[in-house]
Amino acid sequence: QLEEAYRRAEEFLRSHHRFLLLTHVHPDGDALGSVLGMASVLKHLGKEVVVAHEEPMPERFSYLPGIGEVRPVDEVTDVFPAAVSVDCADLRRLGKAAEKLTAETRLLNVDHHVTNDRFGTENLVDPYASASCQIVSELAKHLGVPLAGETAICLYTGLFTDTGGFRYSNTSSAVLRLAAEMIDGGLDPYPIALQAVETVTEKQLRLLVAALDGLRTAAKGKIAYLAVTRQMMEETGTGVEDTQELVNYARNLAGVEVGVMFREEGDNEIKVSLRAKYEVNVSQIAAQFGGGGHPRAAGCTVQGPLDKAIRQVLDAVAAQVGQG
Ligand code: 5GP
Numbered sequence: 001q002l003e004e005a006y007r008r009a010e011e012f013l014r015s016h017h018r019f020l021l022l023t024h025v026h027p028d029g030d031a032l033g034s035v036l037g038m039a040s041v042l043k044h045l046g047k048e049v050v051v052a053h054e055e056p057m058p059e060r061f062s063y064l065p066g067i068g069e070v071r072p073v074d075e076v077t078d079v080f081p082a083a084v085s086v087d088c089a090d091l092r093r094l095g096k097a098a099e100k101l102t103a104e105t106r107l108l109n110v111d112h113h114v115t116n117d118r119f120g121t122e123n124l125v126d127p128y129a130s131a132s133c134q135i136v137s138e139l140a141k142h143l144g145v146p147l148a149g150e151t152a153i154c155l156y157t158g159l160f161t162d163t164g165g166f167r168y169s170n171t172s173s174a175v176l177r178l179a180a181e182m183i184d185g186g187l188d189p190y191p192i193a194l195q196a197v198e199t200v201t202e203k204q205l206r207l208l209v210a211a212l213d214g215l216r217t218a219a220k221g222k223i224a225y226l227a228v229t230r231q232m233m234e235e236t237g238t239g240v241e242d243t244q245e246l247v248n249y250a251r252n253l254a255g256v257e258v259g260v261m262f263r264e265e266g267d268n269e270i271k272v273s274l275r276a277k278y279e280v281n282v283s284q285i286a287a288q289f290g291g292g293g294h295p296r297a298a299g300c301t302v303q304g305p306l307d308k309a310i311r312q313v314l315d316a317v318a319a320q321v322g323q324g
């Protein structure tokens, strides 16, 4: 069945000439790695591609080949008969880019979220894949495109970041084999690790200090949570892309089963990130609030104010860690 999905995706990519490529809002390493990796694969096949996104690209990923050619969504006015979405579980997560899809657009949905709602006209969804970059890598093999050079830099980035540097529960022999294959093909993994995850800016450290100051536990120490307020972000001069690692400090605390980060967004909107260590399925908790994700890493957006959001979400999490 998955083989059939690969075959259909391959057919889709071969049968169109020009593609609009999209990924989710607040893009992470897997989102950017898979969208730029897909662009690189398609260029190998002689196709034309436009990658469009509504936000500026995060500084951390400026080493990714092709990132300078990502176009602001508003500047893309032409109509595309074919589009590919990567690392995105539902249309809402595409943000404003979804407006570029017309009723006539054929859309290939390439993703690894269990909560993916199969919004594409073609869907290549494998929840067992560690990263969307793993699926794009397999597609590249189907298409006869080598996992080397710029393609490998992009795709390795997502394998590395979505597994937390090959540490998270989604680390598999398959993803390690793919990574090894890329390194055998000439890829240098160290500069990618250094830039994608090891490097922190001073303002990110200041934000970490402020956020950790407010770290609290609940449910007899099985939940740890922290909040990133707009004031903290203003005072440290940080943006959304500087907050992504913070939730791990809550999850990593000894004895904690679920770590939660709350971030104040627009008026009355709170972004919630959930991370679990073992049993708890946080994608189910996120789904209760209209979000989604993976069993051990998920997210959602809930209504503010902050204290109300914290109470609601902690209640839902506490019910799952057996302290409700
Ligand atoms: P993060 O907490 O880093 O934003 O996201 C963790 C995981 O959950 C990612 O795989 C991300 O794609 C997914 N996720 C985060 N927020 C949402 C959301 O609002 N809706 C859905 N469907 N998935 C989300």
Ligand code: MN
Binding pocket: 024, 027, 028, 030, 031, 087
């Ligand atoms: Mn992602």
Ligand code: MN
Binding pocket: 030, 031, 087, 112, 130, 131, 132, 162
């Ligand atoms: Mn991913």
